[in-house]
Amino acid sequence: MKEFSNRYIFIFSAVMVIAVATLLSLAATLLQPRQLKNLEIEKKNSMLESIGVESSAKNTEALYEKYITESFVINTKGEKIEGIDVFNIVQKVEQKKPIDQQYLPVFGATSDNGEHIIIIPVEGKGLWGPIFGYVSLKKDMNTIYGVTFDHKGETPGLGAEINTPAFESMFPGKTIYQDGKFVSVTVHKGGADKSDIHGVDAISGGTITSKGLEKMLQDCIVKYNDYLLKNRN
Amino acid sequence: MSKHEKEPMFSAKNLKLLTAPLGRNNPITVQVLGICSALAVTVKLKPAIVMALSVTIVVAVSNVVIAAMRKSIPDRIRIIVQLVVIATMVILVDQFLKAFAFDVSKQLSVFVGLIITNCILMGRLEAFAMANKPWPSFIDGLGNGAGYGIILIIVAFFRELLGSGTIYGYPVISKAGIYNTGYENNGMMILPPMALILLGLIIWYQRSKDKSLIENK
Numbered sequence: 001m002k003e004f005s006n007r008y009i010f011i012f013s014a015v016m017v018i019a020v021a022t023l024l025s026l027a028a029t030l031l032q033p034r035q036l037k038n039l040e041i042e043k044k045n046s047m048l049e050s051i052g053v054e055s056s057a058k059n060t061e062a063l064y065e066k067y068i069t070e071s072f073v074i075n076t077k078g079e080k081i082e083g084i085d086v087f088n089i090v091q092k093v094e095q096k097k098p099i100d101q102q103y104l105p106v107f108g109a110t111s112d113n114g115e116h117i118i119i120i121p122v123e124g125k126g127l128w129g130p131i132f133g134y135v136s137l138k139k140d141m142n143t144i145y146g147v148t149f150d151h152k153g154e155t156p157g158l159g160a161e162i163n164t165p166a167f168e169s170m171f172p173g174k175t176i177y178q179d180g181k182f183v184s185v186t187v188h189k190g191g192a193d194k195s196d197i198h199g200v201d202a203i204s205g206g207t208i209t210s211k212g213l214e215k216m217l218q219d220c221i222v223k224y225n226d227y228l229l230k231n232r233n
Numbered sequence: 234m235s236k237h238e239k240e241p242m243f244s245a246k247n248l249k250l251l252t253a254p255l256g257r258n259n260p261i262t263v264q265v266l267g268i269c270s271a272l273a274v275t276v277k278l279k280p281a282i283v284m285a286l287s288v289t290i291v292v293a294v295s296n297v298v299i300a301a302m303r304k305s306i307p308d309r310i311r312i313i314v315q316l317v318v319i320a321t322m323v324i325l326v327d328q329f330l331k332a333f334a335f336d337v338s339k340q341l342s343v344f345v346g347l348i349i350t351n352c353i354l355m356g357r358l359e360a361f362a363m364a365n366k367p368w369p370s371f372i373d374g375l376g377n378g379a380g381y382g383i384i385l386i387i388v389a390f391f392r393e394l395l396g397s398g399t400i401y402g403y404p405v406i407s408k409a410g411i412y413n414t415g416y417e418n419n420g421m422m423i424l425p426p427m428a429l430i431l432l433g434l435i436i437w438y439q440r441s442k443d444k445s446l447i448e449n450k
Contacts, residue, residue, distance in 0.1 A: 004307035012307055016314065020321050027328050034332040042335065057335070157276025157397065157423050205423045 043087075044068075049148040050134035051109050051117050068119075070108035076100055078227030091123035091132070104223055109136070117145050120224055124216025127208040128153045131162065131216060137176075141232040144185070147171040149213065159209030170200040182225050184218040187211070242368065250372045254380030256443075261384040262436045263446060266352040271385055272428040274344055278401045281389035282382075283337060284344050289378025291322050292354050293371050298322075299362040300370035306363070315358040316349075323349050353381055388431050396422030 004012075041057055044064040048055045055063045071086040076099055086105045094102045107119040116139045123132040133149035147168050154160040161167055174185050175197050183198050187210045192199030202210035221228075260266045267288075274284045295318050299306070306314050327345045330338035338345070348354070357377050362370040393399055398406035398418050406412060421427050440446045 004309070009307045009310060012305070013310060013313075016317060020317055024321065024324055027325055031328050031332040035328075038331065038335040155276070156274060156280045157393075204420050 046148050046150065047107060047109075047119055047134050050119055050136045050146045051111060052146045067109050067111075068107055069110050072106055072108075073103045074106055074224070074227050075104065076102060076223050076226065078224075078230050091121060092130070095123070099223070102223065104227075106224075106227070111145075115139065120221060122216050122220035124212055124219065126151050126154045126162075126212045127159050127206075128155070131209065131212055133216075135171075135217065135221065137228070139232075141228040142175045142177045144171050144174045144176065151209070154206070154209050157205070159203065159206035161203045161206060162209060162213055167200075167203060174198060174200065176221060177228075180229075182222055184221060185214070187214045247369055247372050250369055251376040251379075254373075254376040255383060256380075256439075257446065259380045259384065259439075260353045260356070260377050261381055261432070262439050264353075264356065266356050267381055268429075268432070270344070270347050270351055271381075271388060271432060272425045273347070275385055275389040275392050275428050276396065276423050277393050277399075278386065278389045280344065281385045284348075285378070285382025285385050287326065287345065288348055288351060288353065288381055289375060291319065291326060291348050292357055292378050293374030295319050295322050295354060296357055296362040296370040296374035297367045299358045300365055300367040303363050303365075311363065312355075312359070315355060319354050319358070320349050353377055384432070384435065387435065388428055391431055392422050392428060395419050396427075 038057075041060045045055050045057075045060045048060065048063055048067060051067065053063055053067055073081045073084045073086055073089070075081055081103060084103055086107070089103055089105050094104075105121055107121075109117045109119060111117055117136050118139075118141070119134050119136045121132070121134050123130060125131065129152035131149060131151045131154065133147060135147050136145040137143065138145050149162045149168060151160060151162060154162065171185065176182060176184055178198065186192075186199050187202040188196075188199050189202045189207060189210070191201045254260055257263065261268065261271055270284060270288075274280045295315075298318050299315060302314075323345060326348075327338065330345070357374060361373045365373070390400070393401075394405070396419055398404060398412075406416070406418075419427075
């Protein structure tokens with residue numbers, strides 16, 4: 001093996017670092033607009049999924065325009081707040097604020113048969129990272145119309161199962177209120193009782209993700225309590 | 234300045250680089266590298282296949298890059314240089330997937346990052362690419378990626394079939410009506426220990442077939 005001088009080693013490392021840094025920052029800058037666009041489409045796609053509308057990357061925008069009819073921000077007292085960009089509210093930032101200053105996004109949709117549905121974004125913690133999704137409610141503000149969940153890095157085959165139809169299909173029809181009191185939807189290890197209108201089955205091997213999901217639903221939806229009670233019919 | 238290849242592109246020696254890692258020199262069962270990811274991504278076939286492909290691409294390309302620079306890399310910082318090359322490749326792959334194949338990037342999620350820590354990559358760069366020309370190094374990368382992938386796919390096949398009752402997401406067990414006979418999915422299969430046991434069984438089988446793999450005490 002050839003001996004290299006210290007001088008050569010320093011120059012070699014410097015050149016390597018600069019070359020790699022340039023390459024990576026170029027790639028990141030050039031690809032960023034496309035990546036952000038993908039994230040936006042993904043978000044719209046998830047919202048549509050929670051009201052049972054299938055969309056592909058191509059027709060997401062058009063379907064979003066068609067089905068999502070309104071969007072607004074409320075506070076925890078259920079009062080509307082004007083002048084805020086609803087679509088770009090970051091849940092994680094909001095959740096760190098004091099509870100009465102948090103902005104809560106609400107999306108309104110109209111289904112094919114003219115039914116009015118509201119969509120609430122939820123975000124919480126799984127085992128390895130954030131989990132998030134959308135819960136849509138029928139106009140009684142009690143019955144779940146549909147849900148969609150996703151995750152950043154839960155274990156495939158275990159916690160990651162929360163974004164499968166098998167798991168999500170257990171939610172529609174469940175209710176989140178019991179005698180006018182908020183009870184959310186709970187996940188049950190070993191399977192929920194068939195007659196339980198507030199419970200779904202947990203994921204085997206994904207206990208921490210399941211519990212995280214339960215907490216996410218509880219924590220996020222309870223903030224909408226005042227709004228839901230005011231607007232139920 | 235045209236250099237003529239002295240040996241054909243697919244000489245017997247080069248073909249051996251491709252086939253040896255599939256059997257007698259398998260990175261997982263013989264060299265015992267990359268075990269972590271073999272346990273982590275083999276619950277379902279789909280992520281296992283995507284992971285196998287990504288590792289194959291990254292190891293082949295990194296091998297070429299290192300082989301091309303091998304004469305100018307100072308010996309004392311070679312490990313750092315190898316790591317920088319691997320990490321750069323992985324980040325580039327990740328960025329491109331996010332921009333052009335968003336669905337695949339969601340599938341891979343954390344595993345893209347895991348590729349950086351896969352010992353097979355460092356192993357091949359250090360053991361092969363540092364001492365060979367780019368083309369054999371490329372073949373060596375493909376071979377080792379495939380050898381890694383084939384074990385991943387075998388393990389994932391059994392874990393998905395016995396643990397979830399599906400093959401590539403298709404519910405074979407329930408379609409065949411086997412659940413009606415009282416059969417149940419084995420929950421143990423979807424947990425990591427079973428992957429290790431399956432891997433042990435594969436190593437056992439391979440060694441019982443090929444006695445030369447058994448070390449002399």
